[in-house]
Amino acid sequence: MTASEIRALFSVASRPEVVSLAGGSPYVSALPMDAVAETLADLVARRGAVALQYATAQGDELLREQVCEVMAPEGIDGHPDDVVMTTGSQQALDLVTRIFVDPGDVVLAEAPSYVGALQVFRSYQADVVHVPMDDKGLEPVALEEAIQHLRAQGRQLAFLYTIPSFHNPAGTSQPESRREEVLEVCRRHDVLVIEDDPYGLLGFDGDPYRALRADDPEGVIYLGSFSKTFAPGLRVGWALAPHAVREKLVLASEATQLCPSSFSQLAVSSYLSTQDWRGQVDVYRDLYRQRRDATLEALTATMPEGTTWTHPLGGFYVWVTLPEGFDTRVMLPRAVTARVAFVPGSAFFADGSGARSMRLSYCLPEPARIREGVRRLAGVIEEELSMRELFGPAPSHGAAHDGDAPAPDLA
Amino acid sequence: MTASEIRALFSVASRPEVVSLAGGSPYVSALPMDAVAETLADLVARRGAVALQYATAQGDELLREQVCEVMAPEGIDGHPDDVVMTTGSQQALDLVTRIFVDPGDVVLAEAPSYVGALQVFRSYQADVVHVPMDDKGLEPVALEEAIQHLRAQGRQLAFLYTIPSFHNPAGTSQPESRREEVLEVCRRHDVLVIEDDPYGLLGFDGDPYRALRADDPEGVIYLGSFSKTFAPGLRVGWALAPHAVREKLVLASEATQLCPSSFSQLAVSSYLSTQDWRGQVDVYRDLYRQRRDATLEALTATMPEGTTWTHPLGGFYVWVTLPEGFDTRVMLPRAVTARVAFVPGSAFFADGSGARSMRLSYCLPEPARIREGVRRLAGVIEEELSMRELFGPAPSHGAAHDGDAPAPDLA
Numbered sequence: 001m002t003a004s005e006i007r008a009l010f011s012v013a014s015r016p017e018v019v020s021l022a023g024g025s026p027y028v029s030a031l032p033m034d035a036v037a038e039t040l041a042d043l044v045a046r047r048g049a050v051a052l053q054y055a056t057a058q059g060d061e062l063l064r065e066q067v068c069e070v071m072a073p074e075g076i077d078g079h080p081d082d083v084v085m086t087t088g089s090q091q092a093l094d095l096v097t098r099i100f101v102d103p104g105d106v107v108l109a110e111a112p113s114y115v116g117a118l119q120v121f122r123s124y125q126a127d128v129v130h131v132p133m134d135d136k137g138l139e140p141v142a143l144e145e146a147i148q149h150l151r152a153q154g155r156q157l158a159f160l161y162t163i164p165s166f167h168n169p170a171g172t173s174q175p176e177s178r179r180e181e182v183l184e185v186c187r188r189h190d191v192l193v194i195e196d197d198p199y200g201l202l203g204f205d206g207d208p209y210r211a212l213r214a215d216d217p218e219g220v221i222y223l224g225s226f227s228k229t230f231a232p233g234l235r236v237g238w239a240l241a242p243h244a245v246r247e248k249l250v251l252a253s254e255a256t257q258l259c260p261s262s263f264s265q266l267a268v269s270s271y272l273s274t275q276d277w278r279g280q281v282d283v284y285r286d287l288y289r290q291r292r293d294a295t296l297e298a299l300t301a302t303m304p305e306g307t308t309w310t311h312p313l314g315g316f317y318v319w320v321t322l323p324e325g326f327d328t329r330v331m332l333p334r335a336v337t338a339r340v341a342f343v344p345g346s347a348f349f350a351d352g353s354g355a356r357s358m359r360l361s362y363c364l365p366e367p368a369r370i371r372e373g374v375r376r377l378a379g380v381i382e383e384e385l386s387m388r389e390l391f392g393p394a395p396s397h398g399a400a401h402d403g404d405a406p407a408p409d410l411a
Numbered sequence: 412m413t414a415s416e417i418r419a420l421f422s423v424a425s426r427p428e429v430v431s432l433a434g435g436s437p438y439v440s441a442l443p444m445d446a447v448a449e450t451l452a453d454l455v456a457r458r459g460a461v462a463l464q465y466a467t468a469q470g471d472e473l474l475r476e477q478v479c480e481v482m483a484p485e486g487i488d489g490h491p492d493d494v495v496m497t498t499g500s501q502q503a504l505d506l507v508t509r510i511f512v513d514p515g516d517v518v519l520a521e522a523p524s525y526v527g528a529l530q531v532f533r534s535y536q537a538d539v540v541h542v543p544m545d546d547k548g549l550e551p552v553a554l555e556e557a558i559q560h561l562r563a564q565g566r567q568l569a570f571l572y573t574i575p576s577f578h579n580p581a582g583t584s585q586p587e588s589r590r591e592e593v594l595e596v597c598r599r600h601d602v603l604v605i606e607d608d609p610y611g612l613l614g615f616d617g618d619p620y621r622a623l624r625a626d627d628p629e630g631v632i633y634l635g636s637f638s639k640t641f642a643p644g645l646r647v648g649w650a651l652a653p654h655a656v657r658e659k660l661v662l663a664s665e666a667t668q669l670c671p672s673s674f675s676q677l678a679v680s681s682y683l684s685t686q687d688w689r690g691q692v693d694v695y696r697d698l699y700r701q702r703r704d705a706t707l708e709a710l711t712a713t714m715p716e717g718t719t720w721t722h723p724l725g726g727f728y729v730w731v732t733l734p735e736g737f738d739t740r741v742m743l744p745r746a747v748t749a750r751v752a753f754v755p756g757s758a759f760f761a762d763g764s765g766a767r768s769m770r771l772s773y774c775l776p777e778p779a780r781i782r783e784g785v786r787r788l789a790g791v792i793e794e795e796l797s798m799r800e801l802f803g804p805a806p807s808h809g810a811a812h813d814g815d816a817p818a819p820d821l822a
Contacts, residue, residue: 025465033459041452048444052642054436087498087646090669098534116669123509123666231463233673235498255530256667257502262644264672 009333013341019373021360022341024168024316028231030283032275036231039270047266055262057254058246059085059238063269067238070272071224073207074200075214078222078240084249085260089198089225089237093161094120095252096194096221096239101126101158106150108160110138112319112348112357114168114196117161121350126158128350135310137174138162140181147189159192159221165209166199166315169348169359173203173313176210183216198225198237201281203314204289218242226268228316229281234264288316294367295360295374302378304385309360316363321345321356322381328358331384340376420744424752430784432771433752435579435727439642441694443686450681458677466673468665469657470496470649474680478649481683482635484618485611486625489633489651495660496671500609500636500648504572505531506663507605507632507650512537512569517561519571521549523730523759523768525579525607528572532761537569539761546721548585549573551592558600570603570632576620577610577726580759580770584614584724587621594627609636609648612692614725615700629653637679639727640692645675699727705778706771706785713789715796720771727774732756732767733792739769742795751787 013020043051058064064080071078086092093116101107103125109117111130121128129150132142143160150157162182164174174182186193195212203209213222225237239249253260271277295318299309306323320342322328328344335341345357360377362370424431454462469475475491482489497503504527512518514536520528522541532539540561543553554571561568573593575585585593597604606623614620624633636648650660664671682688706729710720717734731753733739739755746752756768771788773781 023465028463029460031459031463033455036459036463037452037455040455041448044444044448044451048442048447049440050644052439052442052447052644054434054638054643087668087672091667094667116666119666123663227465231674232465233461233463235668235670235672235675252534255527255534256505257498257646258527259646261498261646261672261675263642263678264646264674267674 009336010341013336018336018339018341019365019369019376020341021362021365021370021373021377022343023364024361025364026228026232026284026316027287027364028233030287031231031280035275036271039274040267043266043270051263051266053262055259055265057259058250059083059260060262060265060269063265064238066269066272067224067240070201070229071211071222071240074197074209074211076211076222076240077214082240082243082246084239084241084246084253085265086237086239086253087257087260088227088232088235089196089223089239090116090120091253091256092223092237092239092249093117093194093196095249095256096223097121097124097126097158098252099245099248100192102156105156105158107158108143108146108191109350110162110167110170112169112345112354113161114163115343115347117196118348118350121161130349130351130353133167133170133172135172136178137164137167137170137172138178138182140178140185143182144185144189147185147191151189157191159194160186161194161196162212163196164212165197166202166312167317168199168315169317169343169345170319171310171312171315171317172319173209179210179212180215183212183219187216187219193220194223195220196223198223198228199315200224201229202285202288204285204292205313213240221245229284230268230271230277234267235261236264236268285314288314288363291362291365291367291370292318294370295362298371298374302375304378304381307381316361318360318362319345320358320360322358324356325388326381326384327355329355331380334384335377335380338376338380340373340380342377420747421752424747429747429750429752430776430780430787431752432773432776432781432784432788433754434775435772436775437639437643437695437727438698438775439644441698442642442691446686447682450685451678454677454681462674462677464673466670466676468670469661470494470671471673471676471680474676475649477680477683478635478651481612481640482622482633482651485608485620485622487622487633487651488625493651493654493657495650495652495657495664496676497648497650497664498668498671499638499643499646500607500634500650501527501531502664502667503634503648503650503660504528504605504607506660506667507634508532508535508537508569509663510656510659511603513567516567516569518569519554519557519602520761521573521578521581523580523756523765524572525574526754526758528607529759529761532572541760541762541764544578544581544583546583547589548575548578548581548583549589549593551589551596554593555596555600558596558602562600568602570605571597572605572607573623574607575623576608577613577723578728579610579726580728580754581730582721582723582726582728583730584620590621590623591626594623594630598627598630604631605634606631607634609634609639610726611635612640613696613699615696615703616724624651632656640695641679641682641688645678646672647675647679696725699725699774702773702776702778702781703729705781706773709782709785713786715789715792718792727772729771729773730756731769731771733769735767736799737792737795738766740766742791745795746788746791749787749791751784751791753788
């Protein structure tokens with residue numbers, strides 16, 4: 001499939017009759033729209049001349065203070081001076097990569113990793129080396145081996161990119177002991193860590209995990225976002241970075257866009273000040289927990305033997321792996337015809353692996369739709385199995401990779 | 412002066428007692444804030460689930476249609492499919508540069524040129540070659556010579572970056588015959604043109620100029636913005652590009668930020684649909700015309716002999732050149748002490764020239780403040796002249812350049 005074929009496919013997948021388990025769009029309909037409308041109108045009426053004007057490249061000072069409060073539950077003791085507001089955390093990742101990556105440098109990332117990050121790394125001609133995960137996330141021993149191997153080859157290592165909590169797409173989380181091990185390996189080998197944490201507050205049970213950044217302010221650049229805890233349409237994210245990096249981020253941001261939207265920043269700031277944002281996070285957590293449950297129950301009820309999946313404790317995604325011989329890219333057009341969409345696993349690897357896997361997102365559809373979607377998906381898989389009994393396995397796309405495909409998170 | 416010294420200086424310059432003729436912030440207080448507030452509240456109440464959600468990387472379809480209407484008065488017959496919405500036109504310039512510039516490539520730009528553009532070109536390690544201007548803007552003969560010279564040297568020429576209408580910082584505009592000559596030179600030598608046009612609708616008399624893009628859809632990438640015709644705080648700009656480039660822009664934008672803010676885009680779209688945006692542009696034009704007049708009258712009344720300045724027919728800026736021996740960078744701290752700020756001319760050159768010049772912005776302060784600011788500036792210049800009569804000229808900073816200084820447009 002070419003980029004334009006995938007684009008065409010996802011365009012079909014966005015039709016209302018298709019259950020899309022593909023995109024990563026949060027369920028913003030759960031927001032109190034009237035209160036948000038009032039907050040924004042009030043912002044323009046009271047502070048329009050500021051909200052509609054240029055701002056500083058680093059971002060609004062009050063919002064940077066509020067961001068520090070938002071990070072506190074994850075154990076982060078950040079200073080507003082070290083926060084840089086960005087156009088979504090995607091832009092923060094783009095700027096960090098621009099600063100640290102020269103063409104041919106290695107970026108370490110989980111296997112699988114966030115497709116939007118791979119797109120950034122590719123655009124700066126980084127060489128992504130995947131590090132295996134188990135059900136506790138990134139494997140420290142494998143990380144250690146990868147670093148040693150790369151250093152022995154004389155490769156330039158830019159950083160480790162990791163999503164410790166509620167991983168996209170894997171759905172796994174690093175327990176705290178695992179986090180300590182990962183940090184220890186990186187510290188020992190002097191490897192910078194980029195911690196991407198858009199879902200950190202969206203755990204389904206108990207307190208949030210302790211962020212990597214909480215235990216290593218100098219070795220970790222932390223990326224945060226309001227896209228999942230509030231709303232992505234405003235494009236407000238941030239980086240919390242050691243002082244010297246923060247300076248570079250501000251200059252790079254200024255060259256890129258002059259400044260992030262003052263309106264969006266003040267909108268988020270007003271929302272945090274005037275609305276019960278913590279209560280809203282709880283609303284989201286309940287909602288996504290129910291959808292996670294619906295997904296797992298439906299998978300248990302319908303998937304053929306030999307299929308495995310992860311059991312996310314938060315976030316938006318389940319990672320499903322089919323029995324030997326499947327190629328989810330080949331299966332996707334058939335699935336869309338059966339009115340269900342997912343993202344093929346190979347999208348989440350820089351090297352085209354992941355053919356047997358797929359990412360299912362449970363964030364946007366209602367539970368009943370999720371159950372129906374998984375049922376349809378099981379039907380497609382069963383059909384595929386019957387075909388294989390009759391005709392043998394379909395030819396795989398092998399090491400094909402997504403090239404310039406559109407970011408499936410927007411599908 | 413180092414970047415941090417300049418930053419400190421502009422921080423002082425932002426105090427209310429200082430008349431800032433430095434920044435490029437539009438006078439957004441002229442907007443009908445109540446109507447804007449109502450428009451945004453209505454947007455969230457009616458279409459919150461779309462406005463607060465992710466969108467496509469290319470941008471909202473209706474807004475792209477409206478953008479084509481906005482460009483029509485400049486003779487542009489654009490198709491919505493060829494428009495890419497961006498986070499301000501600064502981002503469009505960043506993406507275009509990312510696509511077309513490899514380190515060491517040459518970018519041709521007017522002498523002087525927009526400081527934010529120079530910052531982008533520097534960040535991609537382009538080599539900026541300035542082409543002289545006269546009172547009709549870019550000189551075609553000099554452009555021809557520069558191209559021939561560079562080609563003879565075997566240099567890779569990425570594009571010509573030009574601001575044909577109401578130039579920032581020069582305040583000049585290319586008459587239509589000049590535009591034809593510039594296009595003819597570029598076509599003959601197969602040089603891509605980046606036309607930056609944020610001020611095109613803000614002419615003080617008669618109809619807008621015909622855009623370069625109007626006469627060469629394949630050879631020109633046009634950059635537009637709502638920052639000056641509506642409000643910069645929403646960060647909504649666009650590129651109109653030939654089809655093959657448009658595809659690349661969308662992919663680069665997606666890697667950079669996933670998508671531009673849907674909220675900002677729909678806010679602009681609603682504003683264009685429900686408010687008298689053309690009437691608002693006329694309000695801005697009248698307002699800036701009065702401020703331009705106040706600036707020119709004050710310059711005529713107070714500047715010492717040997718000082719020259721441009722006579723802008725639109726836009727935000729007057730370019731003032733002092734007699735031989737002045738260095739406006741050296742003068743700036745003294746000016747700020749005298750409670751007036753400007754941007755030194757050297758900020759607008761990649762090669763540190765422009766020492767005798769400065770940019771005065773008349774967009775933000777009221778006319779009475781402008782007159783007071785120019786009077787203070789004249790005092791500083793007179794003092795400088797007296798000092799030179801007593802002690803001889805101050806040592807110049809020569810080829811010093813602004814390096815990583817903050818974008819003065821935000822000052």
